[in-house]
Amino acid sequence: MADIRFTLNGKATAYAGSAVDRLLDVLRDEYRCTSVKCGCKEGECGACSVLIDGVLYNSCCVAMGAVEGASVVTMEGFRETKRFAALEKAFGEVSAVQCGFCIPGMVLAAEALLSKNPHPTEDEIREGLSGNLCRCTGYNAIVNAVNNAAKEGNGLW
Amino acid sequence: MVNGYVAASLQEALELRAAHNVVPYAGGTDLMVENRPGVAYLFLNKVPELKRITVDDESIRIGAAVTFTEAIASPDVPQLMKEAVSRIAAPAIRNAGTFGGNLGNGSAKADSVLIEFVADAKLRLVSLRGERTVDVDKFYLGRKKLDLGNDELIAEILLPKQGLEQYYYEKVGGRNALAISRVSFAGVFAAEDGKITNVAAAFGAVADTVLRFKDIEAMLLGKTLDEAKALKADYLRAYAERMVLTRGRVSAEYRKNVCMNLLGDFLTKFGV
Numbered sequence: 001m002a003d004i005r006f007t008l009n010g011k012a013t014a015y016a017g018s019a020v021d022r023l024l025d026v027l028r029d030e031y032r033c034t035s036v037k038c039g040c041k042e043g044e045c046g047a048c049s050v051l052i053d054g055v056l057y058n059s060c061c062v063a064m065g066a067v068e069g070a071s072v073v074t075m076e077g078f079r080e081t082k083r084f085a086a087l088e089k090a091f092g093e094v095s096a097v098q099c100g101f102c103i104p105g106m107v108l109a110a111e112a113l114l115s116k117n118p119h120p121t122e123d124e125i126r127e128g129l130s131g132n133l134c135r136c137t138g139y140n141a142i143v144n145a146v147n148n149a150a151k152e153g154n155g156l157w
Numbered sequence: 158m159v160n161g162y163v164a165a166s167l168q169e170a171l172e173l174r175a176a177h178n179v180v181p182y183a184g185g186t187d188l189m190v191e192n193r194p195g196v197a198y199l200f201l202n203k204v205p206e207l208k209r210i211t212v213d214d215e216s217i218r219i220g221a222a223v224t225f226t227e228a229i230a231s232p233d234v235p236q237l238m239k240e241a242v243s244r245i246a247a248p249a250i251r252n253a254g255t256f257g258g259n260l261g262n263g264s265a266k267a268d269s270v271l272i273e274f275v276a277d278a279k280l281r282l283v284s285l286r287g288e289r290t291v292d293v294d295k296f297y298l299g300r301k302k303l304d305l306g307n308d309e310l311i312a313e314i315l316l317p318k319q320g321l322e323q324y325y326y327e328k329v330g331g332r333n334a335l336a337i338s339r340v341s342f343a344g345v346f347a348a349e350d351g352k353i354t355n356v357a358a359a360f361g362a363v364a365d366t367v368l369r370f371k372d373i374e375a376m377l378l379g380k381t382l383d384e385a386k387a388l389k390a391d392y393l394r395a396y397a398e399r400m401v402l403t404r405g406r407v408s409a410e411y412r413k414n415v416c417m418n419l420l421g422d423f424l425t426k427f428g429v
Contacts, residue, residue, distance in 0.1 A: 002158055003158075004158055016159075017159065018159045018160040018161070019158045019159055019160045019161020019162075019197075019198060019200070020160045020161060020196060020197070020198060022189060041189075041190070041192075042190050043186055043189075043190065043246065043249070043250050044335055046247070046249060049249055055226075055252050056248055056249045056252055057249050057252055057253055058186075058249045058250065058253070060189065061184075061185050061186045061189040061190065061250070061253060062185055062189065062253070063161070063182060063185050063188070063189060063198055063200075064161075065158055065160075065161035065162075065163060065182070065198055065200045066182065066185055066200055066202055068158070068163050068200070068203075069203075109248070109249070112248070112249075113248075127248070128248060130247045130248070130333075130334035130335070131246065131247025131248055131249045131250060131334065131335060132247075
């Protein structure tokens with residue numbers, strides 16, 4: 001049987017396992033992309049967020065067969081970009097990170113939002129991050145961080 | 158591919174559906190949570206015929222693999238449907254979740270299905286044997302029971318082009334984002350020459366299927382607003398008697414109170 005062919009963080013790869021397997025599990029166990037966190041396996045928490053062809057998905061709710069031919073980006077790939085540098089700086093400056101578990105998903109949700117809407121309002125930021133739960137920060141610092149990244153990273157998105 | 162088939166066209170999808178014991182997979186958001194053991198998926202997320210939103214003389218046709226995010230961005234999708242699907246979960250789920258999946262999952266909580274009930278939507282079902290069009294309320298045979306053959310796929314949802322402009326929609330959930338409906342309600346109203354021509358009301362998440370009672374709606378059809386006002390108490394009583402609600406995450410009594418309040422508010426909004 002043919003493998004599932006896809007691109008992970010810019011590199012072509014093939015997965016020989018089952019098409020029913022969760023993208024989340026395969027990313028963590030097979031490819032050691034441990035930035036992708038498992039919080040709920042129900043699409044409720046956003047900790048497993050990844051970009052597939054530039055669109056935000058919860059990788060717990062994606063079967064491997066659905067990524068055939070697609071480009072998957074996790075934090076391991078996104079962290080090499082200038083956009084990540086802007087987000088990292090902004091998150092750090094306002095102490096938007098505490099335990100860090102939600103942050104890879106939060107940052108990819110911010111990237112998905114800013115790539116569609118480079119100058120979001122506060123409400124739009126809250127909507128864009130509404131699928132990403134954080135138990136530490138109370139969200140305001142994260143919202144401020146994304147707002148600052150959008151301003152200071154002007155032109156990156 | 159192990160335990161899966163990727164279809165590149167509708168014809169290929171129908172051939173695979175007929176030849177293998179497969180579960181149609183569009184967005185995966187319900188299937189992956191359910192995580193059925195020993196299953197094989199038929200991946201429909203790349204079938205172009207199922208990814209389109211088109212408009213013909215009578216209908217807005219939404220392909221079964223169109224995602225909620227795509228529908229919200231479409232100029233052709235009625236505002237009522239946009240409002241309902243924009244309240245589903247959060248962006249990442251709306252990026253994946255589809256109209257066909259919302260139907261095929263069979264839940265009475267499905268937010269797009271509520272709108273299809275109140276809009277008298279039709280579904281186009283296809284197989285290698287041919288195709289048929291069914292009314293959405295006939296498609297639901299009972300709790301999680303659908304009028305869909307083992308070789309059939311949901312191809313399109315057909316919404317009427319006109320008549321959904323004046324609507325009332327409320328989703329009652331436990332929180333703002335990521336909320337599963339505890340009670341959802343959609344009403345559509347229309348009047349011509351001072352007489353009511355449509356007063357459709359649908360209730361979601363409160364029974365085995367979405368509820369709609371066309372015989373009670375008929376009480377107000379053809380009536381003026383004043384005549385309808387005089388009948389309002391009888392109309393509400395008829396609903397209260399008919400609605401037998403199930404207990405879910407909240408009590409049946411609570412659900413019924415909310416349903417009746419929303420129904421009354423719907424009529425008030427349109428002057429009845």
